[in-house]
Amino acid sequence: MTATRSCLIIGAGLTGATVAWQLARHGFKARVYEQSDVVGGHVRSEWIRGIPYEPHGAHIFHTHDSEVWQLVSKLTSFMPYEHRVTIRVRSHQLSWPLQRSELPQLEEWPQVQRELANLPQHPDTTNFATYCRTLMGDTLYNLCVRNYTMKQWGRDPESLSSSVATNRVELRDDDHRGLFRDPYQGWPEHGYAHLVESLLEDAEIHLGQPVTHADLADLTRPGEPVVVTSALDDFYTCELGPLEWRGIRLESQFIPDVTLAQPSMVVNDPDLAVPWTRTIETKWALKSLHAIRGTVIMREYPGAPAKHYPVPDSVGTNKALQTAYEAKLAAYKRNPLRAAGRLATYRYINMDQAVRQGLDAARHIVEAH
Ligand code: UDP
Numbered sequence: 001m002t003a004t005r006s007c008l009i010i011g012a013g014l015t016g017a018t019v020a021w022q023l024a025r026h027g028f029k030a031r032v033y034e035q036s037d038v039v040g041g042h043v044r045s046e047w048i049r050g051i052p053y054e055p056h057g058a059h060i061f062h063t064h065d066s067e068v069w070q071l072v073s074k075l076t077s078f079m080p081y082e083h084r085v086t087i088r089v090r091s092h093q094l095s096w097p098l099q100r101s102e103l104p105q106l107e108e109w110p111q112v113q114r115e116l117a118n119l120p121q122h123p124d125t126t127n128f129a130t131y132c133r134t135l136m137g138d139t140l141y142n143l144c145v146r147n148y149t150m151k152q153w154g155r156d157p158e159s160l161s162s163s164v165a166t167n168r169v170e171l172r173d174d175d176h177r178g179l180f181r182d183p184y185q186g187w188p189e190h191g192y193a194h195l196v197e198s199l200l201e202d203a204e205i206h207l208g209q210p211v212t213h214a215d216l217a218d219l220t221r222p223g224e225p226v227v228v229t230s231a232l233d234d235f236y237t238c239e240l241g242p243l244e245w246r247g248i249r250l251e252s253q254f255i256p257d258v259t260l261a262q263p264s265m266v267v268n269d270p271d272l273a274v275p276w277t278r279t280i281e282t283k284w285a286l287k288s289l290h291a292i293r294g295t296v297i298m299r300e301y302p303g304a305p306a307k308h309y310p311v312p313d314s315v316g317t318n319k320a321l322q323t324a325y326e327a328k329l330a331a332y333k334r335n336p337l338r339a340a341g342r343l344a345t346y347r348y349i350n351m352d353q354a355v356r357q358g359l360d361a362a363r364h365i366v367e368a369h
Pocket of ligand 1: 087168270
């Protein structure tokens with residue numbers, strides 16, 4: 001008689017939950033160990049008096065990956081929402097990404113115009129600062145990017161990799177106001193917990209149980225596959241040293257007397273005198289709620305002791321440590337170990353990529369076992 005195929009998954013965030021879902025479809029028994037008391041990782045939504053907000057920061061699902069979209073939209077109902085962001089520059093409210101057509105309102109426009117006329121053909125990818133300065137000129141960089149980035153990352157933009165900017169910082173001239181260009185975009189009508197719980201519906205879940213490499217011998221049989229979605233410095237109890245992370249803290253406020261409090265779901269604030277980076281009003285995502293009075297805004301403060309963002313430094317120090325941790329995973333012979341998701345791969349990925357990595361990890365396990 002063949003034993004039931006099984007797998008241990010460490011972490012019940014979006015990636016771990018996707019692995020569990022996909023393996024269950026192939027007859028695997030998935031055991032998911034989650035260190036916190038709830039599932040979902042940083043992807044969480046809550047409600048105050050019927051108004052949604054996200055205590056761990058804004059998440060908008062967007063993708064061009066039709067397999068990923070089919071999966072998530074089958075499990076929960078996504079309301080169509082095209083995400084828009086505004087940046088506050090003194091008294092001006094500009095679109096983010098910046099649009100050339102809106103720039104003449106800036107007092108600095110003559111200087112900006114001269115700089116835009118003298119940009120190189122391709123941005124300089126040496127580091128984040130050189131990339132942005134050669135993409136938009138020094139004046140726009142100093143007004144909109146430099147200080148925001150100093151606040152967000154707590155370090156000089158020159159010490160960050162240009163990879164932070166290549167997919168996320170643009171200067172547009174097409175008046176496309178949506179932040180993303182993906183064909184599939186939305187926000188889940190019943191919140192993200194419903195999506196994650198649906199993905200986990202066939203899994204055996206253990207909450208409040210952190211797992212490190214030292215627990216594998218007790219929790220698995222030899223040869224059983226393991227998917228690690230937790231940070232590898234946690235999984236290896238910092239054996240090679242801690243990885244560098246940037247965390248955020250959200251402070252929510254209910255405002256009773258208005259229907260919507262700001263011009264878009266997210267308003268960025270590059271002013272160094274303002275301690276938060278952005279203000280988020282999740283209610284923008286659900287049009288059906290727009291007429292209701294009362295809203296919730298959340299201020300996002302950078303520098304919290306949490307693992308929200310891996311830090312892509314310009315010389316690759318953090319990546320090198322991650323590579324060393326990945327080598328330890330590969331060298332472990334008792335169980336096949338596979339890293340997936342933002343934390344375990346130490347990559348600044350979006351939600352759809354987290355789901356994609358979960359699907360790929362599951363496919364790999366099904367093929368190998
Ligand atoms: N950024 C900026 N000014 C802004 C918004 C973003 O300089 O008004 C830069 C900043 O370095 C930030 C990066 O662009 O870390 C990515 O921003 P995004 O809002 O896409 O970050 P996420 O939503 O992934 O946290």
